[in-house]
Amino acid sequence: MPTTYEMRPAIWADIRPEQWQDWHWQQQNRLRSVEALEAVVALSDAERAAFAASSEAFRVAITPHYATLMEASCDPAGPTRCPIRLQALPHPGELVEYAFELDDPLAEEAHMPVPGITHRYPDRVLFYASHNCPMYCRHCTRKRKVSDPTTAASRTQIAQGLDYIRRTKTVRDVLVSGGDPLTLSDARLGEILHGLREIEHVEVIRLGTRNPVTLPQRITPEFCEMLRGVRPLYLHTHFNHPRELGEDAARALRMLLDAGCVLGNQMVLLKGVNDDPETVLELNRKLLIHGCRPYYMLQCDMARGITHFRTPLSTGLRIVEYLRGRIGGMGIPDFVVDLPGGGGKIELSPDYIIDRKPCEIEGVIGEQITFQNWAGETFEFVDLADSSS
Ligand code: SF4
Incomplete structure (x- = not known):
C-alpha cells in the first residue's frame, strides 16, 4: 500500500518526507478554508455553499494526510459519494434542524460532578483532556464543545479531575477522551496517564483517540515510549471506512501494539459512508489484520446537525446479521445505541x-x-x- 506521502496532491509536491511525517507540520498545515481546500480537491457548488453556511457553527480542519485520502474530483452537480469527504467537509444537512435533536445527546454535562468529568456508571468515568482534534469530523456527537477553544480543559481543571478520581474510590475504569487527548503534548498527556496509574483503585485506563485515522504521524516512537510506562492501556480508535486504514494508519497501529496497547475500534454507522454490510466486513477484516478488534458499531446519536448521517436501526441489525458467518466472532462488533438523556449503552442484535x-x-x-x-x-x-x- 502506498503512504499518503507517496499519494500527496501536487500542492505538497515540494514537501520533504520528514516534514510530512512530522505531526506538528500536519497540524499547522491543516485545510481550514474553501480556498485551501480547492487547492487540493475540486468542490461541487453544493459543497462550497455548505462550507459557507456551516463552517462557522462547527469549524473545519482537515490534515494533509486525511485530505490525501479524499477523492480529488467530484460530480459538480451532485452530492459527494466519497466516504472521506463526507466525514470531513461541511454538508447542507448540518443546517437543517429537527425538534428531536439535542445539543448534548448523552447528557454528559448533566452528569458532571466536577468540570471535565462525566460520572454516570458507579465504576467508570469519562475524563475530557482536550477539546481539540486534528480533524473536526462532521458527525461529531460533541460538536457543542469540540473545536471551541473557549471550552478547552485548563491545567486546573485536569488537576481537579484527577483529584475527583483519587477521592472517589468506586472508580475503577477511566476513559481519557476529548476532543482528542493526543492533541496534548507527550509530557502533558503523560502526566495525566501516570497520574491515573498512581491511583490504586484505578484498574483500567482507556484512551479514546482518532489520531491513528486522521493524523497517524502523531504516533511517534517517543509517544509510544511514554505509553509503555503506563501499560496495559486500552486504546479505542475510530475507523469508519476501510480506505482510512492505509499504510500510515497500519504503521501507527503496529507501533501502538508494540507499546503494549490493547486496540479496539469504535465505528459509527454513517449514511453514505459505511451503511452497507460489505464495507463493514472489509473494514473489520482489515482491522483484525492489524491487531485492532472491532469493538463497537455505534448508532449515530441524536446530536444537532447530524441527522443526515443517521440510518434506521434495521441497517445496523442487517449488517450484524451479514457479518455472522463471514467473519469470526472477534470481527463482529456490538451494535450499540447510546440512549439519549444519559440512559447508557444498550446492545441490539438480530433475533435468531x-x-x-x-x-x-x-x-x-x-x-x-x-x-x-x-x-x-x-x-x-x-x-x-x-x-x-
Ligand atoms: S475526533 Fe472524535 S471528538 Fe474529534 S471531531 Fe472527530 S468525532 Fe469529534
Whole structure:
C-alpha cells in the first residue's frame, strides 16, 4: 500500500518526507478554508455553499494526510459519494434542524460532578483532556464543545479531575477522551496517564483517540515510549471506512501494539459512508489484520446537525446479521445505541429465534426453540426450564 506521502496532491509536491511525517507540520498545515481546500480537491457548488453556511457553527480542519485520502474530483452537480469527504467537509444537512435533536445527546454535562468529568456508571468515568482534534469530523456527537477553544480543559481543571478520581474510590475504569487527548503534548498527556496509574483503585485506563485515522504521524516512537510506562492501556480508535486504514494508519497501529496497547475500534454507522454490510466486513477484516478488534458499531446519536448521517436501526441489525458467518466472532462488533438523556449503552442484535413451544422429553420440561442461522437454515434446540424458579 502506498503512504499518503507517496499519494500527496501536487500542492505538497515540494514537501520533504520528514516534514510530512512530522505531526506538528500536519497540524499547522491543516485545510481550514474553501480556498485551501480547492487547492487540493475540486468542490461541487453544493459543497462550497455548505462550507459557507456551516463552517462557522462547527469549524473545519482537515490534515494533509486525511485530505490525501479524499477523492480529488467530484460530480459538480451532485452530492459527494466519497466516504472521506463526507466525514470531513461541511454538508447542507448540518443546517437543517429537527425538534428531536439535542445539543448534548448523552447528557454528559448533566452528569458532571466536577468540570471535565462525566460520572454516570458507579465504576467508570469519562475524563475530557482536550477539546481539540486534528480533524473536526462532521458527525461529531460533541460538536457543542469540540473545536471551541473557549471550552478547552485548563491545567486546573485536569488537576481537579484527577483529584475527583483519587477521592472517589468506586472508580475503577477511566476513559481519557476529548476532543482528542493526543492533541496534548507527550509530557502533558503523560502526566495525566501516570497520574491515573498512581491511583490504586484505578484498574483500567482507556484512551479514546482518532489520531491513528486522521493524523497517524502523531504516533511517534517517543509517544509510544511514554505509553509503555503506563501499560496495559486500552486504546479505542475510530475507523469508519476501510480506505482510512492505509499504510500510515497500519504503521501507527503496529507501533501502538508494540507499546503494549490493547486496540479496539469504535465505528459509527454513517449514511453514505459505511451503511452497507460489505464495507463493514472489509473494514473489520482489515482491522483484525492489524491487531485492532472491532469493538463497537455505534448508532449515530441524536446530536444537532447530524441527522443526515443517521440510518434506521434495521441497517445496523442487517449488517450484524451479514457479518455472522463471514467473519469470526472477534470481527463482529456490538451494535450499540447510546440512549439519549444519559440512559447508557444498550446492545441490539438480530433475533435468531423464529419459533418456540413448550416441550417435555423423558420427564425433562423445557422449550423447543427453532433458530435460524446466518445462512437461513433452521435448527431445533431444547432449552431446559429454569429449575430454580
Ligand atoms: S475526533 Fe472524535 S471528538 Fe474529534 S471531531 Fe472527530 S468525532 Fe469529534
